[in-house]
Amino acid sequence: MPVPKREEMYDGVVIYEYEDFVVQEPSYIVVGLPDTGLVGAISVTHMISELGAIEVGGIDLLAMIPPITLIRKGEPIPPIRLFLKDNVLFVLSEAPVPINYVYKLSKAIMEYSVKRRFKLLISLTGIASPSRYRDEKPRAYWAASGKEALEKALSLGIESFDEGILIGPYAVILKEASKYRLNTIVLLSESFMDIPDPEAAATALKVFSELTGLRIDTTKLLEEAELIRLRMRELMKQTTRTMSQMGKELEVRHPIIYT
Amino acid sequence: MDEEIRRLINFMYKKLWELRKELEDVYEHSFSRVISPYTRGPIEPLHSMYEFPDEYVIVIDMPIADSSSITVQVGEDYLEIKAKIVVREAVESALHAEYRKEEAFYVKRVLLPLDADVSSMRYRISGGRLIINIPKKTIF
Numbered sequence: 001m002p003v004p005k006r007e008e009m010y011d012g013v014v015i016y017e018y019e020d021f022v023v024q025e026p027s028y029i030v031v032g033l034p035d036t037g038l039v040g041a042i043s044v045t046h047m048i049s050e051l052g053a054i055e056v057g058g059i060d061l062l063a064m065i066p067p068i069t070l071i072r073k074g075e076p077i078p079p080i081r082l083f084l085k086d087n088v089l090f091v092l093s094e095a096p097v098p099i100n101y102v103y104k105l106s107k108a109i110m111e112y113s114v115k116r117r118f119k120l121l122i123s124l125t126g127i128a129s130p131s132r133y134r135d136e137k138p139r140a141y142w143a144a145s146g147k148e149a150l151e152k153a154l155s156l157g158i159e160s161f162d163e164g165i166l167i168g169p170y171a172v173i174l175k176e177a178s179k180y181r182l183n184t185i186v187l188l189s190e191s192f193m194d195i196p197d198p199e200a201a202a203t204a205l206k207v208f209s210e211l212t213g214l215r216i217d218t219t220k221l222l223e224e225a226e227l228i229r230l231r232m233r234e235l236m237k238q239t240t241r242t243m244s245q246m247g248k249e250l251e252v253r254h255p256i257i258y259t
Numbered sequence: 260m261d262e263e264i265r266r267l268i269n270f271m272y273k274k275l276w277e278l279r280k281e282l283e284d285v286y287e288h289s290f291s292r293v294i295s296p297y298t299r300g301p302i303e304p305l306h307s308m309y310e311f312p313d314e315y316v317i318v319i320d321m322p323i324a325d326s327s328s329i330t331v332q333v334g335e336d337y338l339e340i341k342a343k344i345v346v347r348e349a350v351e352s353a354l355h356a357e358y359r360k361e362e363a364f365y366v367k368r369v370l371l372p373l374d375a376d377v378s379s380m381r382y383r384i385s386g387g388r389l390i391i392n393i394p395k396k397t398i399f
Contacts (some may be wrong), residue, residue: 130309131391133318195305195320195388226322226387236305 001058001077008115010108013101017077023057024087028212029118029135031109033169034096034239037191038232039126042201043208044092046221048083051214053090057082059108061101070094080105088214089118095235097169110180120149121177121184122211123170124204126191127161138190138200142205145174146183152191154186156210161188167246187213194240196232198225272373280370301366302344308369315375315393322387323363328364329389333377340367340389 004016030175032044047053047069058078069076083090097105113121132138141161153160166174170186177184187207191200202218221228276346303368309316321342328343344363376396383390 130311130316133307133309133316133388192307192318192320194307194317199386229320229322229387233302233305 001075001217004057008112010111011104012062013104013108014060014062015057015082015108015112016060016141017082019056021056021084023084023089023116023118026087026119027117028088029113029116029121029206030088030171031090031091031111031121031123031173032250033093033125034235034242035168035170036126036128036193036243037195037197037199037200038236039188039200039204040124040187040189041093042196042198042221042228042232043124044090046201046205046218047088047208047216048085048090050216050220051085051088051223053085053088053241055081056084056089059091062107065195068095079159088212089116096164096239099242099245102169102246103172106169107176110173110176110182111253113182114180119183120152121173122208123173123184124201124208125168125170125186125188126193126197126200126204127188128193129190132190132192132197132200138197138203140190141188141202142185142207143174143188144183144185145177146181149183149185150231152183152211156207158207161186168243187211193229194236194243196229196236198222198228269374276370276372283370297315301364304340304365304367305363306367306369310372313395315372317369317391317393319365319367319369319389319391320387321389324365324387324389326384329384331380331382331391333380334368336371336373337393338369338371338377340369341365342389 002018005019006017008015030047031043033041034041059080059082060078062136070079070081071077077094079095080091080093083092091109110121127141129138140158142153142158143149143157143161143166166186173184174186187204189200191197198221202221203218205218205221208214303348305320309318317338317397319340324342325345326342330341332339342365344365346363346373371393374395374397375393377393380393382392
């Protein structure tokens with residue numbers, strides 16, 4: 001890990017910046033954490049590779065149990081990495097977020113977003129859908145908080161996540177964003193729950209492209225879908241265990257109560 | 260009254276099946292902690308099971324599998340699925356291991372619910388995923 005130029009501590013979560021960088025306008029922070037179908041992690045990994053984003057920082061979770069250090073090319077790296085390309089800062093996690101860090105990490109990302117004055121915080125994730133096995137093209141939905149975010153989401157031409165339950169870091173971000181006066185959009189793509197789903201990631205990326213105006217080519221992602229699924233098998237297994245601890249199977253997209 | 264008893268027995272069977280599945284998952288979890296995921300040998304594919312009012316759907320994720328080699332065997336209360344993997348350099352890199360041709364294969368055993376009627380089971384392969392539909396039967 002390079003020597004950080006700046007570091008900020010948020011309740012046991014440290015955000016490092018390896019160099020001075022400026023995020024161009026309109027600035028977006030895009031979060032891809034391992035979750036349902038690894039949609040967020042696959043989407044963000046693909047964008048980093050397609051756009052040639054460069055690593056500018058990382059996020060460490062202090063006192064993580066079990067104590068884990070990720071090592072790449074012989075050097076320790078933080079479990080969550082920050083990549084920059086022009087006006088987009090990508091947050092990519094290499095491991096599932098431990099349940100005791102879901103709140104802390106979500107709040108740290110929001111505080112950092114406010115401090116860095118990001119225009120919009122975008123989260124990409126999957127929503128488990130039984131219809132995925134029928135080979136239907138996955139549909140995408142949005143959920144948003146903040147006036148500007150809502151206006152942008154409404155212009156996307158996709159359905160809103162009308163009623164249901166979200167569980168995990170994105171749920172915290174969506175719920176708490178208004179307290180931080182932060183504009184945030186969660187893009188949800190129908191996916192398998194515990195099988196990596198690059199096709200669902202491609203759907204999320206299509207909506208992301210419309211939202212930000214960034215052109216993301218998903219041809220390679222779809223061509224290499226089977227290899228990606230093979231490569232991400234172990235991360236999916238770890239993520240499934242974490243999701244199970246969170247009660248993620250309760251996440252649904254349908255009315256909760258009758259009124 | 261008979262209907263009530265039937266419903267109760269079905270409920271108990273279902274709970275027992277869930278408990279057994281939970282125990283198997285715990286066993287699998289403990290086992291995978293001591294075995295490196297990169298050890299050579301058979302690979303256990305990921306799977307999802309969906310329950311619908313009239314059937315179960317099992318999705319087995321078998322990317323890069325040779326679809327002509329897929330076999331589905333019915334055991335007493337389980338299905339055993341096997342398939343060969345088409346080995347090439349990119350696959351070895353993805354699995355962090357070197358495979359000899361005969362070593363690379365998927366094996367998966369899926370515990371079946373009691374009311375799964377395997378005699379009417381059907382399956383298909385789509386994009387490296389094996390999708391198995393198993394209708395439900397009335398136990399009592």
